[in-house]
Amino acid sequence: MICAGAIVLSIITGAVAQLVISPPVANVNINGHTYTNSMLQSNPAGWLAGVANDVGAVTALYPQGRFSPRVPLTANLTMYVSTGGSDAANCLVGQPCLTLQRPFDLLRDRYDMAGYTVIVQVADGSYSRGISLYGKFVGQTRADSLRLTGNVATPGAVLISDARVPVTSDDFESGVGADIRIANGAGLQMEGFKLASAFRGMWATNGGELNFRNIDFGTCNNAHISADGNARIEAFGNYTISGNVPASGGQAHWALYAGGTGKMGTSGIGAFTVTLVGNPTLAYFAYLQSLSLLHFGSTVTFSGTAIGTKYYVESNSVINTSGAGSSYLPGTAAGSVVLGGVYR
Numbered sequence: 001m002i003c004a005g006a007i008v009l010s011i012i013t014g015a016v017a018q019l020v021i022s023p024p025v026a027n028v029n030i031n032g033h034t035y036t037n038s039m040l041q042s043n044p045a046g047w048l049a050g051v052a053n054d055v056g057a058v059t060a061l062y063p064q065g066r067f068s069p070r071v072p073l074t075a076n077l078t079m080y081v082s083t084g085g086s087d088a089a090n091c092l093v094g095q096p097c098l099t100l101q102r103p104f105d106l107l108r109d110r111y112d113m114a115g116y117t118v119i120v121q122v123a124d125g126s127y128s129r130g131i132s133l134y135g136k137f138v139g140q141t142r143a144d145s146l147r148l149t150g151n152v153a154t155p156g157a158v159l160i161s162d163a164r165v166p167v168t169s170d171d172f173e174s175g176v177g178a179d180i181r182i183a184n185g186a187g188l189q190m191e192g193f194k195l196a197s198a199f200r201g202m203w204a205t206n207g208g209e210l211n212f213r214n215i216d217f218g219t220c221n222n223a224h225i226s227a228d229g230n231a232r233i234e235a236f237g238n239y240t241i242s243g244n245v246p247a248s249g250g251q252a253h254w255a256l257y258a259g260g261t262g263k264m265g266t267s268g269i270g271a272f273t274v275t276l277v278g279n280p281t282l283a284y285f286a287y288l289q290s291l292s293l294l295h296f297g298s299t300v301t302f303s304g305t306a307i308g309t310k311y312y313v314e315s316n317s318v319i320n321t322s323g324a325g326s327s328y329l330p331g332t333a334a335g336s337v338v339l340g341g342v343y344r
Contacts, residue, residue, distance in 0.1 A: 030055065070138065072112040079103040079118065083125035096123070100131050100148075100160070113139035119147045122193075124157040130197075132175035133186035133208075143187025143209040148180075150192030155216040155240070161196045165221075175203070177222075182208035182231070194218055196243055204231035204260070213237025213272070217253070219244045224253045227260030227292075234263040235272075242277040245284075247308055252284035256292035256317070265297030276304030276330055284309045285329045288317035288341065298322040302330050311335035311343060318342040 028035040028051060040047040078093075081103060085096030091103040103120045107113075116139075131148070140146055150158030160179040166172050175181030177199025182188050187209040195201035196218030204210045206229040213236050217224040224245060227233045245251045254262050265272060285306060286294050296319075310331035313319050319342070321328045326335060326343065337343050 070112045071110060072114045072139070073116040073118075074114070076117045076119070077111075079107070079120050080123070081120060081127075082123040083127070084123075091120075099129060100127055101129065104131055104133060108137055111138070113137055113141075113145065115139060115141050115145075117145045117147065119149055122148065122150045122158055124151055126159045126161065128161060128163065130160045130162055130175075130179035130181070130195075132178070132181040133183065133188060135184045135186050140187065143211055144189040146188050148188060148190040148193075150190075152192040152214050155192050155214050156194045158192060159194045159196065159218075161218075163198050165198045178203045180210065181205070182210045184208065191215065191237070194242075195224070196220060200224070200226050200255075202226065202233060204233050205229045207231055210234075211236055213239060216240040216242055218242055221246055222251050223255035225262065226255040226257075227262060228257040230259040230261075232261040232263070234267070235265070235274075236267075236269045238272045238275070240275045240277060241280050241282075241304075241306070244281040245308075247281055247283040250284070250287045250289070250312075252287035252312075253282050253306075254286040254288075254294055255284075256286075256288045256294055258290045258292070260292045262286075262292075262294040263297075264295070265300035266295050269297065269299075271299035271301070273301050273303050276302065276306050279304070280306050282306045282308040282331065284312050285331050286311040286313070286319055286335075288313045288319060290315045290317065292317040293320070294318070295320045296322055296324065296328075298324070302328075304330070305332075306330040307332050309333040309335060313337050313341035313343055314339040316340045316342075318344070320344055 024037045025040050035047055035051055079091040080096035081100055082096035085098040087098045087102045089095035089097055091097040091106055097103055162177050162179050164176045166176040177197055179195045179197045180202045182204045183206050185207045189211040191214040194216040197220045199222045201217055201220045201224045202210060204227045208231040210233045225233055256262055308331050310329040311319055
């Protein structure tokens with residue numbers, strides 16, 4: 001008899017030698033195969049080799065970190081990003097990551113938010129890539145339970161500036177040139193950043209939801225804020241426009257398409273101000289097409305001026321200024337309403 005831990009191997013002598021492993025082992029199901037106790041008893045070496053082979057096959061299907069069980073949160077969690085960090089770190093206290101995307105990837109792959117709030121805290125500095133999120137995270141209950149926070153007092157101290165220009169459909173799908181891209185039902189709240197990009201500062205698409213305040217919009221070559229595909233973006237506090245949106249095509253500070261929704265100062269949010277610095281040039285302050293909506297609460301005010309057209313609204317889209325009138329939005333040229341659009 002040979003004893004090894006809790007497993008006892010007995011060799012029964014007689015006409016036929018038999019290896020007995022005790023206690024019996026429960027069935028192991030892996031990679032579509034079942035390894036039974038009787039298989040182990042009759043062919044231990046084959047049993048072990050089969051299990052090892054299937055473990056290797058399954059592990060090879062997954063990037064590192066995705067095969068481990070998720071860790072359910074039991075309290076709110078803060079993760080950290082710094083220009084002096086490393087993406088080999090875990091983004092926790094004292095071990096900041098380097099890129100803005102990394103903590104969201106770790107959260108997606110390793111955690112269950114379990115109804116708690118996760119804050120990604122970003123240190124001062126310049127970041128050449130932003131984030132692209134697809135779908136809600138496991139255990140995320142609301143858009144504002146996932147937060148990206150920079151320098152709330154001085155947003156310009158944390159710059160996100162993606163200089164890439166999207167060309168292919170894959171570029172657009174992956175968010176190339178967009179500092180913040182929220183897609184396929186993903187939800188995020190952010191504050192304390194300056195955004196400048198070769199394409200869009202903020203982009204919500206396909207049901208994504210993005211809430212923001214204390215953002216400084218620098219120069220973006222397509223739009224500062226854009227929503228389409230029944231996505232929604234809402235400003236819920238003061239923000240600044242210090243950069244341009246070139247005066248061509250449908251480029252705008254707010255660009256909404258295909259059922260995209262923009263809100264400012266609605267849903268019970270208190271009064272706040274949009275400050276325009278240095279007379280920025282905006283092709284349009286607001287440009288809406290195809291059943292889109294931009295709704296301003298009655299307590300939203302503007303400080304400063306912009307060069308460009310106030311608004312363009314078409315295809316049964318609506319700009320609702322809560323009765324503020326046609327001169328309400330910043331701009332040096334009057335707005336226009338065509339093809340069933342509504343401005344009120």
